[in-house]
Amino acid sequence: MSPSPRHPARDTIPLGDVELHDHYLPALPAGDYRIEVTHTLRDGASVVGGPFTAVQKFTVRGPQVRIDAGAVIAQQPPDGSSGRFAEVLPHVVLGDPMLAWERPLTGASHDTPWLALLVLTDSQLVGGATAPTRTLSATVADFLADDPAVLKPALTVESDVGPGDGCVYIQVAASAFQAVAPRLDELRFLAHCRGANTADRSILGLAEDGLFSVVVANRFPSTAASDTPSAPGADPATGTRNIVHLVSLEGHERILVAAPDFQGRSSVALLSLCSWSFQAQPDRAADFADLAEGLTRTPSGARAAREDMWLRLPAAAHGPDTDTDAGRHLTRRLDDGYLPLPYLTRSGEATYGWYRGPLTPVLPAATDQAALATTADALIAYDPTWGSFDLSLATAFETGRALALADAPYAQHLLAFRQATRQLVDTLHHQATSTHLQRDGSGGEGHTRPVTARAAFGALLDSHLLTALGTPPGRPGAPWSPPVSAPSPDPVGTLAAVLRSEATRAALTAATHTDDGLGEHLDRVADWLGRLLLLYPVPFTPLVPDERMLPRESLRFFHLDPSWLDALLSGAIGIGAQSSRDTAQDRIVAATIRAAATAKAAAHRATQRATTPADPTSDGAPADGATGFGPVSGLLLRSALVSGWPNLAVRASDPAGAPVPILRLDHLSPTVLLCLFDGLPAVVELAEPQEGFRFGVQDHGLIPLRNLLAPPGTPGGRPLGEQLGPDVTFAVLDHLRAGTDGRVLDLGSLVPALTAALDTAHGGAVGPLGPADLALQMVRVPEAIRFTGPNGD
Incomplete structure (x- = not known):
C-alpha cells in the first residue's frame, strides 16, 4: 500500500471537527507503465543512423489482490456487533487517503473508485460455508482460471503480483449481484476523503496524517422483519446476519450496468479485501448510546x-x-x-x-x-x-x-x-x-579549587624554567635532615x-x-x-x-x-x-x-505523533520551558465501546474549557482503554471518532438538509454543515431500486432529487452535488457521552 503523504489536517482541524473532500487522487494511478524515448540524428535532410530508442518500464505499485492488514481503521457497524442498524449505511474507513482511487476502471472517470462495499446475506453468497464471512481462498492463477459457472474478472495482473500469490474472494449469485452492486456511474458518490484531528485518539501504531478514505455501501442492512423467517441467518430473536465485503471491481466494469450480461454464469467472483459481519435487529444492545449509557x-x-x-x-x-x-x-x-x-x-x-x-x-x-x-x-x-x-x-x-x-x-x-x-x-x-596541583581560589566562599594538570604544566612553561635549568645548583647552607612523613589522609x-x-x-x-x-x-x-x-x-x-x-x-x-x-x-x-x-x-x-x-x-505522546512540544494543538506536549507534568489523573474503560470503536475519541477540558493534555491513550487489551491526563479535568467526553461517524437516515427514512453555501468564518452566515431547519428534510427511502429484495439506493434518482431539494431549501442553486456533499447530507452526527467533575451534574 502506498504511504500516506504528510498533511497538516490532523493538527490544523479543531478537535471534534471534520473535513469532507470529494476524493484524494494520486498523481499517477497504479499500474505497469512504459516510457519510450526516440532520438533521430540528421545531417541536413538525411538521417544519420538510428533512430536511437530507449525504453524504460516501471510499475506504480498499489494493492491489487489484497490490502495490508492495518489498512482498515474502522468498520461501521462494528464487526460482531448486534443492534438497530436497519437505518445505517455500512461503511469502512481506510488509513490511506488515496487507496480508494489508486486503480483506474475502464470506461470510468479518473475520480471513480475501484473499490465498493457490498452488503449481503448468507443466501446471496455461494460457497465458503466454513468461513465466518463466506470467503474462499486460492492462488491468483486459480482465481482467474476460467470457470463455466462463475464469471471471473478480466484482470491484468501487474508485474509485482505472482500467479502463486494467495488471495481471498467471494462468489455472489448473479441475481444478487445485479440487485446490490453499484452501477459504474454511481461509484464516485460512494467514496470520499475525510480529514480529522487525531490528537484525541489512541495511536494504534498508525502512520497517521489526519486524512482517511471512506467507502460507503449503497444498501441498508437486512433485518428479520424484512426477510423470510426461513432464510439462512434470519432469526426474529437475534435479527439477520449481514455480511459486508470490501471488493475490487477492477475487471468487472462491463457488468456494472442495469442489465448486465453474465455470459450464462450463475455467480460472480470478486476479490474480497476486507470483510466483517453484524446482526441487524430491533433492539439497541450494541449501539454507542446504549453502551455509553450503560457505563x-x-x-x-x-x-x-x-x-x-x-x-x-x-x-x-x-x-x-x-x-x-x-x-x-x-x-x-x-x-x-x-x-x-x-x-x-x-x-x-x-x-x-x-x-x-x-x-x-x-x-x-x-x-x-x-x-x-x-x-x-x-x-x-x-x-x-x-x-x-x-x-x-x-x-x-x-x-x-x-x-x-x-x-x-x-x-x-x-x-x-x-x-x-x-x-x-x-x-x-x-x-x-x-x-602536586596548586589551587586557584575559585571554588567559592571559603573554598579553593585545584587547577588541572594541563593548567599547572602551562603555568610551569610560562615561568623562567629554562633560566632555572641553566643555573648551577648552589651549595646547601644548612645540614640535611630526613623529611617528616605527613599523616596519610582518610580516603573514605x-x-x-x-x-x-x-x-x-x-x-x-x-x-x-x-x-x-x-x-x-x-x-x-x-x-x-x-x-x-x-x-x-x-x-x-x-x-x-x-x-x-x-x-x-x-x-x-x-x-x-x-x-x-x-x-x-x-x-x-x-x-x-x-x-x-x-x-x-x-x-x-x-x-x-x-x-x-x-x-x-x-513529551512522549507528542513524540509518537511526530509533533513538537511548541505545537499549540498537540496533546501531551509540555509548554515552552516546561520539563514535566503536574498531578496526573486518568480513566480506565472496559467496554465493547473499545473493541467496537477502536478509534474512540477521548477529550478532556479544565474548568475554563481549555483542553487538558493527554499523556497516554492506549489499548491495554481489545476491550480495555487507558488514558492519562496531565492535570485534573473538569469534563471528560467519550465520542465516536469524527472519521468513523455513521451514514444513514433518521426515523421514517428522512434526513435533515444541511447548509452547503456559507464558507467557514462568514460573518453572520449560517455555518457550513448546519441544519437548515428542524422541518427541512428529504425522504431518502423514496429513491430505492425497484424490484430488489433489499433496500438498495438508486443514486441515479437520489442525487438529482436531493440536488433539487437543496436548491429549494437554499433559495438558489447550490451547484452540482459531489461525493463530499452527499456524505455531508447523509451523515448521522457522532454520538458522545460527557462526564463532569464534582461541581457539575
Missing part, C-alpha cells in the same frame, strides 16, 4: 453515584459491619482504593497486607521516602494500631527493579551511565586530594566529602547536558524511565489487582500516585549498585535522572 449504571441497572465511578472495590465488597472501629477502618481503607492481600513475612508468618496500585480514587500526598529508598523493605509501612502492613510502595519498588532487570538494553545503558559518573567523580576526587572520608560537595553536584549536573559527557547515556536511560512513568511496561495486575474494581462494561476514574511512581523509579534506578559509593552517586544524580525522565514522559 453510568450499576449491575442492577440503577444509576451509578459519582463515588461509584472511582477505581476501587464496590461498596458491596465492604461487608455489613461498619458500626465498629474495625469496620470503619476497613471501609476507609477500601474507599481509599486499598485491597487486603495475603502476605507471608520473611520470618514465615502468614498474615495480610494492604496494597494499593498507582491508580487511586483519592489524591495521595507525596512522600520523600519513596524517592530516597534503596531497598523495598525500607518502604514497608506498619500500622501498630491494627497490626497491619502497607506494602504498596514496596511492591512498586520491586516492580521497577524486576522490569529493569528484565530489560537488558536499559540495564546496559544504566551501567554505562554509572561508570561514566564514577570516572568523573574519580577525576574530581583526584583533583581535590592531589598535593575524603571521597565522601567530595561526593557531598556542591562542586561535585554542579560538575555532574553540567556533564549530563553535554553530548560527550553523561548526556548520551542519560538520554537513553531517561527514554526508558519516561515510558515507565507512563506505566507502559507495568503489568496490568499491579494496576488493577482485583477484577471487581473494573468489571465488564465499566468506566473508572483515578489519580496517579506520585509516591508509587517515585518508588517504581527507585527500584529501576537502583539496579547494579555494588557499594555505598554507587548508592551515594545515584543519590547525587537522581534528581537529574528523574527530571529528564519526567520531561520524556510529558
Whole structure:
C-alpha cells in the first residue's frame, strides 16, 4: 500500500471537527507503465543512423489482490456487533487517503473508485460455508482460471503480483449481484476523503496524517422483519446476519450496468479485501448510546453515584459491619482504593497486607521516602494500631527493579551511565586530594579549587624554567635532615566529602547536558524511565489487582500516585549498585535522572505523533520551558465501546474549557482503554471518532438538509454543515431500486432529487452535488457521552 503523504489536517482541524473532500487522487494511478524515448540524428535532410530508442518500464505499485492488514481503521457497524442498524449505511474507513482511487476502471472517470462495499446475506453468497464471512481462498492463477459457472474478472495482473500469490474472494449469485452492486456511474458518490484531528485518539501504531478514505455501501442492512423467517441467518430473536465485503471491481466494469450480461454464469467472483459481519435487529444492545449509557449504571441497572465511578472495590465488597472501629477502618481503607492481600513475612508468618496500585480514587500526598529508598523493605509501612502492613510502595519498588532487570538494553545503558559518573567523580576526587596541583581560589566562599594538570604544566612553561635549568645548583647552607612523613589522609572520608560537595553536584549536573559527557547515556536511560512513568511496561495486575474494581462494561476514574511512581523509579534506578559509593552517586544524580525522565514522559505522546512540544494543538506536549507534568489523573474503560470503536475519541477540558493534555491513550487489551491526563479535568467526553461517524437516515427514512453555501468564518452566515431547519428534510427511502429484495439506493434518482431539494431549501442553486456533499447530507452526527467533575451534574 502506498504511504500516506504528510498533511497538516490532523493538527490544523479543531478537535471534534471534520473535513469532507470529494476524493484524494494520486498523481499517477497504479499500474505497469512504459516510457519510450526516440532520438533521430540528421545531417541536413538525411538521417544519420538510428533512430536511437530507449525504453524504460516501471510499475506504480498499489494493492491489487489484497490490502495490508492495518489498512482498515474502522468498520461501521462494528464487526460482531448486534443492534438497530436497519437505518445505517455500512461503511469502512481506510488509513490511506488515496487507496480508494489508486486503480483506474475502464470506461470510468479518473475520480471513480475501484473499490465498493457490498452488503449481503448468507443466501446471496455461494460457497465458503466454513468461513465466518463466506470467503474462499486460492492462488491468483486459480482465481482467474476460467470457470463455466462463475464469471471471473478480466484482470491484468501487474508485474509485482505472482500467479502463486494467495488471495481471498467471494462468489455472489448473479441475481444478487445485479440487485446490490453499484452501477459504474454511481461509484464516485460512494467514496470520499475525510480529514480529522487525531490528537484525541489512541495511536494504534498508525502512520497517521489526519486524512482517511471512506467507502460507503449503497444498501441498508437486512433485518428479520424484512426477510423470510426461513432464510439462512434470519432469526426474529437475534435479527439477520449481514455480511459486508470490501471488493475490487477492477475487471468487472462491463457488468456494472442495469442489465448486465453474465455470459450464462450463475455467480460472480470478486476479490474480497476486507470483510466483517453484524446482526441487524430491533433492539439497541450494541449501539454507542446504549453502551455509553450503560457505563453510568450499576449491575442492577440503577444509576451509578459519582463515588461509584472511582477505581476501587464496590461498596458491596465492604461487608455489613461498619458500626465498629474495625469496620470503619476497613471501609476507609477500601474507599481509599486499598485491597487486603495475603502476605507471608520473611520470618514465615502468614498474615495480610494492604496494597494499593498507582491508580487511586483519592489524591495521595507525596512522600520523600519513596524517592530516597534503596531497598523495598525500607518502604514497608506498619500500622501498630491494627497490626497491619502497607506494602504498596514496596511492591512498586520491586516492580521497577524486576522490569529493569528484565530489560537488558536499559540495564546496559544504566551501567554505562554509572561508570561514566564514577570516572568523573574519580577525576574530581583526584583533583581535590592531589598535593602536586596548586589551587586557584575559585571554588567559592571559603573554598579553593585545584587547577588541572594541563593548567599547572602551562603555568610551569610560562615561568623562567629554562633560566632555572641553566643555573648551577648552589651549595646547601644548612645540614640535611630526613623529611617528616605527613599523616596519610582518610580516603573514605575524603571521597565522601567530595561526593557531598556542591562542586561535585554542579560538575555532574553540567556533564549530563553535554553530548560527550553523561548526556548520551542519560538520554537513553531517561527514554526508558519516561515510558515507565507512563506505566507502559507495568503489568496490568499491579494496576488493577482485583477484577471487581473494573468489571465488564465499566468506566473508572483515578489519580496517579506520585509516591508509587517515585518508588517504581527507585527500584529501576537502583539496579547494579555494588557499594555505598554507587548508592551515594545515584543519590547525587537522581534528581537529574528523574527530571529528564519526567520531561520524556510529558513529551512522549507528542513524540509518537511526530509533533513538537511548541505545537499549540498537540496533546501531551509540555509548554515552552516546561520539563514535566503536574498531578496526573486518568480513566480506565472496559467496554465493547473499545473493541467496537477502536478509534474512540477521548477529550478532556479544565474548568475554563481549555483542553487538558493527554499523556497516554492506549489499548491495554481489545476491550480495555487507558488514558492519562496531565492535570485534573473538569469534563471528560467519550465520542465516536469524527472519521468513523455513521451514514444513514433518521426515523421514517428522512434526513435533515444541511447548509452547503456559507464558507467557514462568514460573518453572520449560517455555518457550513448546519441544519437548515428542524422541518427541512428529504425522504431518502423514496429513491430505492425497484424490484430488489433489499433496500438498495438508486443514486441515479437520489442525487438529482436531493440536488433539487437543496436548491429549494437554499433559495438558489447550490451547484452540482459531489461525493463530499452527499456524505455531508447523509451523515448521522457522532454520538458522545460527557462526564463532569464534582461541581457539575
